[in-house]
Amino acid sequence: MRALLLDLDDTLFDRTAALARWNADRVPFPWLLEVDERGRRSRVAFCADLARRGIPVTPDEFPHQLAACVEPEAGARETIQRLARTHRVAVVTNGGPAQRTKLANAALADVVHAVFVSSEPPCHDPGRGWPPGTPCVAKPAAAMFERALRWAEVPPEDCLFVGDDPVVDLAAAAALDMTTAWRVRGSWPRELARPRYEIHAIAELEAIL
16 A cells, blocks of 8 residues: 555544543533534534533634644654655545644644645645635545545555544545545444454554555
């Protein structure tokens, strides 16, 4: 494999730990986890629930506040640095501007070669980019993965995609014939074919690649 594509939240850093630091015992943490749904719930609905608990925060503010609570994973930076010497490495993430802050606070912004954020227009690199006006897309849309593959200049079978979400990350990547590695979080859905690899830490990627 010649390219490595990585999800961000709960793949390159522990989002639950960041949420716990943000919470700082302001509300019962089990309740917070339930209403947050690992970041999948509407931020508007999530912030409305927080407001009812006496925590005023807007949907625009919360991602940045959470990003400030992100901490690096031990060994992740060194692993990505080494892999970037021999592979094209990019982050493929859903979200807004706070995603780049998360990546920086995870100590990885300067070691990956490219970052694809769903809310941002695609790169317009001369010769291999996309025309102005190309719409933004988000995972699990195939176009999100295809943009990263086009940038990497490798066929799907020569690319490893690493993510935590079985549906949004891994089933979608596998549908394009990419090799997949699950950053284990929770349980794997019985109805989905399992990925080729499972990891519990980013440092384990060196044994795969």
